[in-house]
Amino acid sequence: MSTARDDILSRIRGALEDIPSAERSEHVAIPRRYNEQESIPHPELVDRFIARVREYKAQVRRVTQDSLAASIASACTARSVRRLLVPADLPPGWAPVAIELVVDRALTYEQLEACDGILTACTLGIAQTGTIVLDSGSGQGRRAATLLPDYHLCVIYDDQIVGLVPEAVARLNDVAHRPDRPITWISGPSATSDIELNRVEGVHGPRTLEVLVVETVRTATSTDG
Amino acid sequence: MKYEPLPTRPGIRFEDAARAALDNTQLRRNMGKATQTIRAKRAVVVEELPDWQALREAGRAIKERTIRHLDQYLLELEASVQRAGGQVHWARDAAEANRIVTSIIQAEKAHEVIKIKSLTTDEIGLNEALLEEGIEAVETDLAELIVQLAGDRSSHILVPAIHKNRSEIRDLFQRKLGHSNLSDEPKVLAAAARAHLRRKFLTVPVAVSGANFGVAETGTICIVESEGNGRMCLTLPRVLISIMGIEKIIPAWRDFEVFLQLLPRSSTGERMNPYTSFWTGVAPGDGPRAFHLVLLDNGRSRVLADPVGRQALYCIRCSACLNICPVYERTGGHAYHSVYPGPIGAILTPQLVGVANASSLPYASSLCGACYEVCPVKINIPEVLIHLRGEVVREKQDHPTPGGPDVEGLAMKFLSYAFSDRKRYERVQKVGRVGQRLMTRGGVIDRLPGQLGGWTAMRDVFPVAPQTFREWWSARS
Ligand code: SF4
Numbered sequence: 001m002s003t004a005r006d007d008i009l010s011r012i013r014g015a016l017e018d019i020p021s022a023e024r025s026e027h028v029a030i031p032r033r034y035n036e037q038e039s040i041p042h043p044e045l046v047d048r049f050i051a052r053v054r055e056y057k058a059q060v061r062r063v064t065q066d067s068l069a070a071s072i073a074s075a076c077t078a079r080s081v082r083r084l085l086v087p088a089d090l091p092p093g094w095a096p097v098a099i100e101l102v103v104d105r106a107l108t109y110e111q112l113e114a115c116d117g118i119l120t121a122c123t124l125g126i127a128q129t130g131t132i133v134l135d136s137g138s139g140q141g142r143r144a145a146t147l148l149p150d151y152h153l154c155v156i157y158d159d160q161i162v163g164l165v166p167e168a169v170a171r172l173n174d175v176a177h178r179p180d181r182p183i184t185w186i187s188g189p190s191a192t193s194d195i196e197l198n199r200v201e202g203v204h205g206p207r208t209l210e211v212l213v214v215e216t217v218r219t220a221t222s223t224d225g
Numbered sequence: 226m227k228y229e230p231l232p233t234r235p236g237i238r239f240e241d242a243a244r245a246a247l248d249n250t251q252l253r254r255n256m257g258k259a260t261q262t263i264r265a266k267r268a269v270v271v272e273e274l275p276d277w278q279a280l281r282e283a284g285r286a287i288k289e290r291t292i293r294h295l296d297q298y299l300l301e302l303e304a305s306v307q308r309a310g311g312q313v314h315w316a317r318d319a320a321e322a323n324r325i326v327t328s329i330i331q332a333e334k335a336h337e338v339i340k341i342k343s344l345t346t347d348e349i350g351l352n353e354a355l356l357e358e359g360i361e362a363v364e365t366d367l368a369e370l371i372v373q374l375a376g377d378r379s380s381h382i383l384v385p386a387i388h389k390n391r392s393e394i395r396d397l398f399q400r401k402l403g404h405s406n407l408s409d410e411p412k413v414l415a416a417a418a419r420a421h422l423r424r425k426f427l428t429v430p431v432a433v434s435g436a437n438f439g440v441a442e443t444g445t446i447c448i449v450e451s452e453g454n455g456r457m458c459l460t461l462p463r464v465l466i467s468i469m470g471i472e473k474i475i476p477a478w479r480d481f482e483v484f485l486q487l488l489p490r491s492s493t494g495e496r497m498n499p500y501t502s503f504w505t506g507v508a509p510g511d512g513p514r515a516f517h518l519v520l521l522d523n524g525r526s527r528v529l530a531d532p533v534g535r536q537a538l539y540c541i542r543c544s545a546c547l548n549i550c551p552v553y554e555r556t557g558g559h560a561y562h563s564v565y566p567g568p569i570g571a572i573l574t575p576q577l578v579g580v581a582n583a584s585s586l587p588y589a590s591s592l593c594g595a596c597y598e599v600c601p602v603k604i605n606i607p608e609v610l611i612h613l614r615g616e617v618v619r620e621k622q623d624h625p626t627p628g629g630p631d632v633e634g635l636a637m638k639f640l641s642y643a644f645s646d647r648k649r650y651e652r653v654q655k656v657g658r659v660g661q662r663l664m665t666r667g668g669v670i671d672r673l674p675g676q677l678g679g680w681t682a683m684r685d686v687f688p689v690a691p692q693t694f695r696e697w698w699s700a701r702s
Contacts, residue, residue: 004315008471008522012296015530016301018648019293025476028290032283034276041613052496106510107460129497141512143460145469147453166482176478177443179309179506184486187497190453194368195411196255196391203367203415204422205453205500 036170038127038163045127046158050213051131056188057201059210065217072096072119072153075151076211079151085115087141094119094155104145112144117151118206123175125161126168131187132156132211133168143182152206154186159216255388256557258547263609266494267545267599273496274486285603290498291474295529298441298474299520304307305444310508311516316468318523319349325519325684326433327468329359333464335360335431339422340447341433341455342366345468345521345540347564351433356622359405362433365454367418374401414578422454432458432513436469437541438484439518442477445505446518449498454527459502465513470521472538492541524577533612537573537601546596546606552589561586568596572609580616581624587613 038045053060063071073096076084085102087093095101102115121139122132132154134140146152162168175181189201189209202208236322291298303313316322324506338355340346340362345376364373368386373396375389386394393407399549402421407413434455438447446467448455459465475484489498507516527537547553547567557567558640561585571590576582587610590596596606 004317004321007317008315008520009296009299011526012299012471012529014534015526016293016295018532023293025290025294025297028286028293030283030286030290032483034279034283034486036482038290058498114425126497131497136508136511143456143541144511147456147460163485169479169482169485173478176440176445176503176505179504180508180511182505182508182511183503185454185497185501185503187495187499190368190499192415192450192452193493194366194371194386195394195414197259198411200411200415203419203452203454204365204426205458214665 015197036166037178045163046161049125049127053211058188062213069096075153076187081116083115085118085149089138091139115149118146118149119153122154122156125156127161128164131185134184136181147205150206151208153210155212157214157216227541263494264548270490270494280486281603284487284601287480288602290510292538301441302439302474306518309444311506314519316519316521321517322349322521329517330360330431333431337361337429338364338433339425339429339430339458341434341458342369344564345435345470386523426457426461430462431464432462434465434467436473439469439474440478441474445503448502453501455660460512464515468519471525475488488541491545491601492589505597528576534576534609536604539604540569545599549595549599568606573586575613581620584617
């Protein structure tokens with residue numbers, strides 16, 4: 001008895017009989033005449049990123065490297081976050097004082113859910129769409145950790161912001177090949193318009209998303225070069 | 226009401242169902258509001274991209290390449306998913322897909338699964354098949370939950386519960402979720418659904434999803450969503466089963482740079498949807514411990530065999546063609562008697578099940594051309610409709626049914642009913658004016674004018690010039 005796989009493949013090949021047998025997939029040209037890179041100056045990109053994240057009803061604030069830990073602490077306080085979940089590889093210098101940190105070392109879902117918020121880094125941001133991207137890299141935690149607490153505080157350095165979707169996709173090419181690096185794009189808090197088309201922000205997952213944009217400290221060499 | 230998966234009920238004609246829908250005032254009002262709103266949002270975010278037409282060209286070309294070499298890409302996808310630790314299953318038809326899914330669930334000794342909205346699982350009637358085996362499928366999209374609790378059917382790909390208003394939803398939640406005094410505030414209702422589903426997300430061991438895209442090169446599967454129930458289902462259970470129509474494949478990771486611009490803007494009219502998840506096989510210590518991908522044919526290879534009709538398989542299910550369609554706007558989704566409503570349904574369903582089984586659907590259109598113009602992958606829906614009408618006529622000549630319906634005559638009668646009635650016409654004009662206000666930015670009327678005006682205008686210029694001369698020239702060379 002033939003397998004479903006054989007049957008489907010042979011049906012497909014039969015159905016495509018009109019395609020010249022010499023045609024290879026790469027012979028079907030793909031015109032990529034769309035923009036692949038944003039040309040506006042980087043400071044404007046950062047402004048655009050911030051404006052577009054805000055349009056999704058996410059909180060977004062500019063901070064400096066020196067004030068980062070204090071800004072994280074004040075964000076948590078403003079949201080009454082007492083127990084803050086953090087990934088085990090939280091970057092040094094981020095830990096806020098006077099907030100209880102819960103480090104995710106293989107915690108159960110119930111333990112994750114018992115936290116008031118989660119603090120993570122991200123891998124990049126997209127100005128065009130106001131998107132932050134997590135790729136399971138350092139400081140970003142596993143997926144359940146950014147999903148179960150009701151508040152997600154995400155830190156992005158302004159030099160992590162790219163202009164267009166194609167720039168982001170290109171940067172993610174290597175991790176996309178890796179099973180151990182699931183990728184999540186987040187554009188504002190979750191939302192539904194299912195009830196009479198009224199938009200409600202915050203359905204499942206964190207109902208509040210807050211983004212801190214850190215001004216990148218440029219060393220003398222990088223500004224000169 | 227018993228849900229009807231494909232194939233459609235051969236005895237029921239589009240025009241009869243449509244007439245019933247037209248007589249349902251609430252459905253018509255809600256549908257009008259939904260399509261107007263989404264359409265206006267889409268127009269704004271599409272207008273914002275200077276390279277939109279180039280993206281459409283690329284999207285179509287990527288799909289064309291994939292479909293013309295589908296066997297090659299399927300084998301590549303299979304190898305990539307297996308390399309990444311996933312298991313791949315092939316299903317010739319709905320029954321086989323349902324059997325595969327059932328046996329995976331039974332091996333996990335699960336009696337309940339959580340589900341992400343998926344037209345593909347609707348198409349194969351998965352929930353009903355599971356129920357017969359004593360497995361309950363819990364829908365986790367808010368609208369799907371509403372539809373499921375009400376024992377009803379979806380009326381729109383994107384907003385399936387658009388035919389229900391807030392007080393009906395409140396009553397339903399009170400009855401079914403054990404609440405005693407909910408208000409009918411959308412925020413309150415959403416919170417009730419959140420609480421109800423959170424327990425399920427944390428305890429149910431198996432999730433079932435569809436797939437928006439599967440990447441042959443990497444084995445990456447992508448789900449695009451808004452509510453976060455998708456992330457929950459993809460992350461928390463220990464086993465994940467994704468059922469993917471064989472046409473959902475894209476060749477390379479890079480192709481997301483096109484589709485993740487085309488889909489959200491065409492679909493919900495957003496620059497980007499709230500959550501997009503990508504996973505490649507199984508990630509140790511993060512998410513499900515087992516991943517199964519079910520590749521579904523179920524009539525798709527039949528669609529593939531028609532050189533004109535096969536472009537229907539390029540569809541990325543954005544629903545832009547539904548929202549722009551003057552016929553769909555009046556009748557709603559139920560009239561199409563298929564999980565695939567609207568213009569795409571009118572060309573896809575007859576091909577999936579055979580034109581003899583859905584012979585009135587190719588007539589469920591006025592051929593105005595608006596669907597082609599908005600389609601992000603440039604499916605020439607009017608061309609396929611006309612082609613399928615030819616098939617219907619040939620079918621009738623080959624297998625005449627004495628006293629059978631004069632399909633075209635009935636369809637024309639329906640269209641004149643929908644468009645000629647004076648009150649209906651005035652209502653349409655009024656909606657059109659509101660729509661224009663919505664679409665006016667900075668004093669300039671966007672390129673999607675009030676619907677009836679748009680309809681007549683586009684009808685005059687049909688067929689829409691599909692390419693500029695330069696595009697045509699370079700496509701030739
Ligand atoms: S046919 Fe085109 S417009 Fe319609 S749902 Fe499919 S992709 Fe969208």
